[in-house]
Amino acid sequence: DAARLPHELAIITGSGRRRAAVVLNPAKVGDVEEFKARVRTVAELNGWHEPLWYETTIEDPGHGQANAALHEEVDLIIAAGGDGTVRAVCEEVARTGVAVGVLPHGTGNLLARNLGIPLNARDALDVAFGGQDRAIDLAVLETDTGTSTTFLVMAGLGMDAAIMTGVNDQLKSKVGWLAYFVSGV
Numbered sequence: 245d246a247a248r249l250p251h252e253l254a255i256i257t258g259s260g261r262r263r264a265a266v267v268l269n270p271a272k273v274g275d276v277e278e279f280k281a282r283v284r285t286v287a288e289l290n291g292w293h294e295p296l297w298y299e300t301t302i303e304d305p306g307h308g309q310a311n312a313a314l315h316e317e318v319d320l321i322i323a324a325g326g327d328g329t330v331r332a333v334c335e336e337v338a339r340t341g342v343a344v345g346v347l348p349h350g351t352g353n354l355l356a357r358n359l360g361i362p363l364n365a366r367d368a369l370d371v372a373f374g375g376q377d378r379a380i381d382l383a384v385l386e387t388d389t390g391t392s393t394t395f396l397v398m399a400g401l402g403m404d405a406a407i408m409t410g411v412n413d414q415l416k417s418k419v420g421w422l423a424y425f426v427s428g429v
Contacts, residue, residue, distance in 0.1 A: 248302050264345075264373070265296040265313035267306050267333050269325025272349040279324070283347075283369060290373035292320075294308050300325065306332030314340060326350020327397070335394035338382050345372025354397040403428070 250324045266283060273279040280297065287295055296316055298309035306323065310333045313321045322345040323333035330346055334355075337344050347368050348356035355361075359378070371411060386392040400408065407428040416423035 258289055262292055263296075263316075263318045264320040264322060265298060265316060265318045266322045266324055266347075267298045267300060267309040267313065267329065268286070269300045269329045269349065272325045272329070274403070279365075282365065283322075283324075286366070286369040286373055290370075292373055295322070300329055300332075304332075305329055307336050309333075310336035314342060318342065320345055320372070322347055324349055327352050327354050330355055334382070334396055338394060343377055344410055345375075347372060351416055351423075358397060 264287060266280075268276070268279070270276050276299075281293060287293070296313060296318065298312055300306050306329045309320055310323075310395060314337065320343050321333060321337055323330040326348075327350050329350070330344075330348075334344055343371070345368075346356050346359070346361050347365060348363050349365070349418050350362060353363060356368070358365065358405040359380070362373055380396070382396060383399065384392050384394050407424055411423050411427040415426060419426075
């Protein structure tokens with residue numbers, strides 16, 4: 245029951261919001277300038293201002309970028325990338341009152357699939373800029389060393405974690421989900 249859980253996040257956006265930021269994993273969207281133009285067009289059609297743009301890096305998959313967007317006091321932060329980008333953004337935005345839109349551009353897109361967010365970029369943009377807010381539960385894993393990690397869809401230990409860690413990113417970009425099978429063999 246979401247009302248009894250201490251960790252939740254508003255995801256997808258409702259009407260009435262006017263300032264958005266996009267945390268973009270440029271490795272996942274192909275032509276970055278074309279992607280930005282598409283986002284700007286849909287934002288304008290839905291009554292939003294020009295979005296602020298923050299690109300992820302190998303060193304920072306979205307944490308710092310989401311925090312920078314929060315400091316700009318935006319109403320919506322759109323995570324555009326794969327599950328890693330979405331998780332990093334959601335971890336920072338949780339419990340702030342700022343909504344998160346998801347533009348799925350990864351291999352798995354697990355959160356988007358679970359929430360029924362379209363995998364088609366244009367339809368997902370329409371949901372992000374014109375959909376309804378929806379609270380989801382988050383879980384936080386805290387270790388004995390004091391570090392914590394937020395997760396949204398699932399968490400794994402042992403073999404499951406080893407498969408995820410061992411996946412070859414170049415293979416994943418070519419064959420998608422099959423790369424996880426290869427990692428597990």
